[in-house]
Amino acid sequence: MRALHGIATHAWDDWTLGDLLAAKVAAGTTVSLVVPARNEAATVGDVVTRVREALVETTALIDELIVVDSDSTDTTYDVATDAGATVHRSAEIRPDLGSHPGKGEAMWKSLFVTTGDLVVFMDADLLDWDTHFVPGLLGPLLLPSPGLEASGPAALAPRPAASTEVEERAQRASRDPVSRVALVKGFYERPGADGPWEGGRVTELVARPLIATSFPELGGLVQPLAGEWAARRSLLEQLWMPTGYAIELAALIDTVRLVGTDAVAQVDLGRRAHRHQALRDLGGMSTQIVAAALARLGAREVGAPAVLRQHGPGPGGMLTSDDRDVVTVERPPAGGVGG
Ligand SMILES: O=c1ccn([C@@H]2O[C@H](COP(=O)(O)OP(=O)(O)O[C@H]3O[C@H](CO)[C@@H](O)[C@H](O)[C@H]3O)[C@@H](O)[C@H]2O)c(=O)[nH]1
Ligand SMILES: O=C(O)[C@H](O)COP(=O)(O)O
Numbered sequence: 001m002r003a004l005h006g007i008a009t010h011a012w013d014d015w016t017l018g019d020l021l022a023a024k025v026a027a028g029t030t031v032s033l034v035v036p037a038r039n040e041a042a043t044v045g046d047v048v049t050r051v052r053e054a055l056v057e058t059t060a061l062i063d064e065l066i067v068v069d070s071d072s073t074d075t076t077y078d079v080a081t082d083a084g085a086t087v088h089r090s091a092e093i094r095p096d097l098g099s100h101p102g103k104g105e106a107m108w109k110s111l112f113v114t115t116g117d118l119v120v121f122m123d124a125d126l127l128d129w130d131t132h133f134v135p136g137l138l139g140p141l142l143l144p145s146p147g148l149e150a151s152g153p154a155a156l157a158p159r160p161a162a163s164t165e166v167e168e169r170a171q172r173a174s175r176d177p178v179s180r181v182a183l184v185k186g187f188y189e190r191p192g193a194d195g196p197w198e199g200g201r202v203t204e205l206v207a208r209p210l211i212a213t214s215f216p217e218l219g220g221l222v223q224p225l226a227g228e229w230a231a232r233r234s235l236l237e238q239l240w241m242p243t244g245y246a247i248e249l250a251a252l253i254d255t256v257r258l259v260g261t262d263a264v265a266q267v268d269l270g271r272r273a274h275r276h277q278a279l280r281d282l283g284g285m286s287t288q289i290v291a292a293a294l295a296r297l298g299a300r301e302v303g304a305p306a307v308l309r310q311h312g313p314g315p316g317g318m319l320t321s322d323d324r325d326v327v328t329v330e331r332p333p334a335g336g337v338g339g
Helices: 017-027 044-058 076-084 103-110 133-142 165-174 201-214 247-259 281-295
Strands: 001-002 007-011 033-038 065-071 086-089 118-121 126-128 183-189 229-232 266-273 306-313 319-326
Touching: 007 133, 017 133, 033 044, 033 076, 033 103, 044 065, 044 133, 044 306, 065 103, 076 086, 103 247, 118 133, 118 306, 133 183, 133 229, 133 266, 165 247, 183 247, 201 281, 247 266, 247 281, 281 306, 281 319
Parallel strands: 007 266, 033 065, 033 118, 065 086, 183 266
Antiparallel strands: 001 007, 118 229, 183 229, 306 319
């Protein structure tokens, strides 16, 4: 473990799968994996199948494998079901609470159909990835940071599972306020059109400038918008959740405000590639992220209407303008929602 500008930073192989399993069993911790998916029939089957085989059947690291179908109009629901996930339609979870479009909505709704003490989120559009993402993200939540151990990182070399030492560390991880990391972000090399680290247009052009100007305590996070992250349920149930794409940045800002920077860790997961959205669609994502940041700075009302006006060539080469209504609604902490 090292601190990168104040953020505890690990590599996915700082822990062995055996140690993580032993820690999970020793502390009686349960884990839910949640995959929000909108029109991901092409990739969600692969994501679910590989995770199920490696982390539900071969090793029992994951107790619940859930896909939340976010208003898909393709066969995402059937593909994910056939691959072995428990699939819920976002709009059908707690219908009494209504339904909004968006990834954050699917993630908020997932809290009502999962029970794990730890919740891992993973995108459904992954193209280049591996199942080590999940144990990597769970490491800092299941075991105290190696950097906080008197004996240092060498103590994490492979050893027989369920040793007394692992058991003690697992129990300490779930109690000890010093090592009680509550939210873990993944980071990775993100390929883009121009090279191995050139992906992440919204990250570089929106999230990082917001962090630089207004939330510098998050500056050590390598991929603040990563869709691969994990958190304690006890934290997630206290967070306001934007229904769209701002959920990642909002969760980071609010976690640091609620429990401090020490509660946030990040893990190097290697390399990850995903399906890229069109530039103008990323404008909608960016508007949601800016709106959530402004709300947290007290400069914008949550849910206030936002119209994104974009311009481009229309029929016959004439300039046309296109208005998008961008949803900036946020859901209240799930823990305070009765029923
Ligand atoms: O209305 C939606 C839109 C997307 N998704 C799913 O959310 C995941 C990520 O969506 P995607 O459109 O691929 O987002 P990216 O362009 O990859 O955006 C990145 O940046 C976003 C903003 O922080 C994060 O929310 C994403 O997880 C992160 O991958 C995928 O599984 C989608 O199917 C939904 O469930 N509902
Ligand atoms: O995280 C981001 O910045 C967005 O998902 C865009 O990523 P891309 O530029 O690699 O498509």
